[in-house]
Amino acid sequence: MRGRAEHVTYQWVDCERAFIAQRYDRIAGLIGLFDRLLFLPLDLRRRAAARLSLKPGDRVLEIGCGTGRNFSFLREAVGPGGKIYGVDLSRGMLGRARALCRREHWRNVHLTQCDASEYIPCEPLDGILFSLCYNTMPHHRAVLRHAWKHLHPGGRIVIMDGKLPHGLGGKLVLPFCLWLMKHTVLGNPFIEPWNDLAATAHEFEMEEFLFGSWYVCWGTKSTRIQELPTTMEHLLAAE
Numbered sequence: 074m075r076g077r078a079e080h081v082t083y084q085w086v087d088c089e090r091a092f093i094a095q096r097y098d099r100i101a102g103l104i105g106l107f108d109r110l111l112f113l114p115l116d117l118r119r120r121a122a123a124r125l126s127l128k129p130g131d132r133v134l135e136i137g138c139g140t141g142r143n144f145s146f147l148r149e150a151v152g153p154g155g156k157i158y159g160v161d162l163s164r165g166m167l168g169r170a171r172a173l174c175r176r177e178h179w180r181n182v183h184l185t186q187c188d189a190s191e192y193i194p195c196e197p198l199d200g201i202l203f204s205l206c207y208n209t210m211p212h213h214r215a216v217l218r219h220a221w222k223h224l225h226p227g228g229r230i231v232i233m234d235g236k237l238p239h240g241l242g243g244k245l246v247l248p249f250c251l252w253l254m255k256h257t258v259l260g261n262p263f264i265e266p267w268n269d270l271a272a273t274a275h276e277f278e279m280e281e282f283l284f285g286s287w288y289v290c291w292g293t294k295s296t297r298i299q300e301l302p303t304t305m306e307h308l309l310a311a312e
Contacts, residue, residue, distance in 0.1 A: 122146035125200035137206025141170035
């Protein structure tokens with residue numbers, strides 16, 4: 074049963090970028106509603122930003138920045154002297170993010186519409202946040218590997234997302250998750266981003282919320298070596 078569901082889900086995410094962007098364009102105005110319907114913990118975004126351990130003046134990238142709902146927390150951390158870079162495939166999402174930045178007069182937020190695996194920052198980064206997007210990317214491990222390359226030694230990658238709850242709860246909500254992903258943002262509920270991050274980070278930690286249905290995990294890039302762990306290459310080869 075699980076194998077069949079997983080196969081179907083992978084078919085959904087194995088699609089063209091334009092199709093993925095179109096799906097997100099369609100729900101750009103509903104992100105706040107989804108947060109409430111899916112019981113996203115009120116402080117989850119703030120916790121994710123805090124786990125980046127940013128300092129005033131730092132440079133941070135948010136992958137899958139969407140409408141900019143995390144920018145206020147990131148800006149609290151880096152201050153007006155820091156820089157926030159946001160990447161998203163969806164023009165509709167970024168349009169709302171740009172409107173937010175104009176409204177709040179955030180001049181240190183720079184947005185780009187592109188595939189995260191092709192984004193080249195203009196300077197090394199102190200932190201990278203994957204926000205509710207890792208399991209919607211067909212080539213998620215390649216994006217993670219790309220992200221590590223542009224992170225300062227000692228910098229952190231944080232992944233914030235939802236997942237299937239533990240035990241019976243996960244089995245009960247699986248049909249709803251599959252239905253929701255198929256009709257809204259796509260995705261694969263069987264992907265385990267925390268394992269990918271743990272396998273490639275020098276240090277790794279994770280915390281869960283709401284009976285394991287939401288999580289924040291984070292990993293640190295080693296200050297002693299510049300190359301990624303060979304585990305990342307093995308993970309990519311297995312895809």
